[in-house]
Amino acid sequence: MKKVLLLNPPGERLYIRDYFCSKVSQADYLTHPVDFVVLSGILAGEYEVGLIDAIAGKLSPESALEEIRRFAPDAVISLFGSVSLPEDLAFAAKVRAACPGARLVGLGDAFRDGGAKYLGPDSPLDALLLDFTTRDIVSYLEGDHGSAANMLIRDGGEVLPPGTRPAAERYEVPVPRHELFSGYDYRHPFVRSRRFATVLTDYGCPFHCSFCVMGTLGFKSRTPASVMTELEHIKSLGIKEVLFHTQTFGARKEEARELCRRMISAGLGLGWTCFSRVDVADPELLSLMREAGCHTVIFGVESGSDEILKKYGKGYTRGQIISAIDHCAAIGIETVGTFILGLPEETHETMERTLDLLRTIKLDYASINVAVPRMGTPLREEAIAHGLVDGDFAVMDQSGAEVAMGSRTLSREEITKYRKRAVAIFYFNPRYILRRLARIRSFYDLTRQLKQAAALAANTWFGEK
């Protein structure tokens, strides 16, 4: 049986590379690369699948290479992040030298724009995978290039473009091999147990917020039956917590309701966290989610300014945000709001609106990020058009440790200061700290929250370059 290695390459920082995004972990969290979770199931039927996560395993480049040689793969699928691209390309060249006969396939946000240029004659890469939920990778590995529609493939001296298969509305995948990931210390601030599984239901996102890659991937939902088979498998492994990496849980509302009903009637007893939108997670869906085990929802709040929300295509208002968060608090679901500071139209006034929201909103956690002109997004085009970045601009970390760009009226330094104020306003006030302490559920919970606070403080005050 041929051997396929899933490789998250080593890095100088705690990089998170998955699902066509990459960043430096903001607060010491590290989740299972969801691309690899899905691919582990697709590949397992035909190949011996191995995993080396050099980030989670804290492997040096030398140790990672040693492990790769020991596995002796016939093919390597490696993650590449825009945030770490020079390092990733240099390491890929070493993998190529260490395994000259293996095919090397790249996967990641770095290839969303003009991926073909990474398949030149001197590139260590043989192909790029553009959608990790299909069997295209199997077709490619079997030499059937014509059927590998979601790939860019170097064939002799030319690069074959992706095929033109019509987009699917729904999809199913074989049960991922979650056990493959058990040797690594993955962690996430909102899961409530050290052992957890990351699950993808829907792929992509039907919304089109202009700063986000997900709206550019298309959208297809995964059938509730397929998700349930995976959840039953997770339960059989003794895992009790799930992070749904789905970008907007409930985007196809009736399917989300059906999944919740199935989880309830199967008595899975899983606790879970998901991402959703304030205009999607309505009271009826939230009640079903709660009954099915959902304890935390992560919402994209982005800004306290209605003008910013409108300009960047969010499609909802500050009032809708407040009412969804209030409703979650009332029914006992914890909420996390993700914010993006420093979009091109950001001004002192819109920043103050966001700070004002942070003072009063009943969120349990806030993740305060800075705008990043991600590959393939309308925001990138806007930023380039306004001269805020140039086309080769390399700072792609949204954590705020490095601010990617100024807005049209605010400098990078001013955005950095606003971010520090935002973190302080939300987290470092006595009312918030007392509320959090009152909600500590276990020793694990206490240590998790202390680590989070330490990492957040370090990132906010000492991480800036």
Ligand code: SF4
């Ligand atoms: S920000 Fe959220 S809702 Fe908007 S496109 Fe991205 S994933 Fe979808």
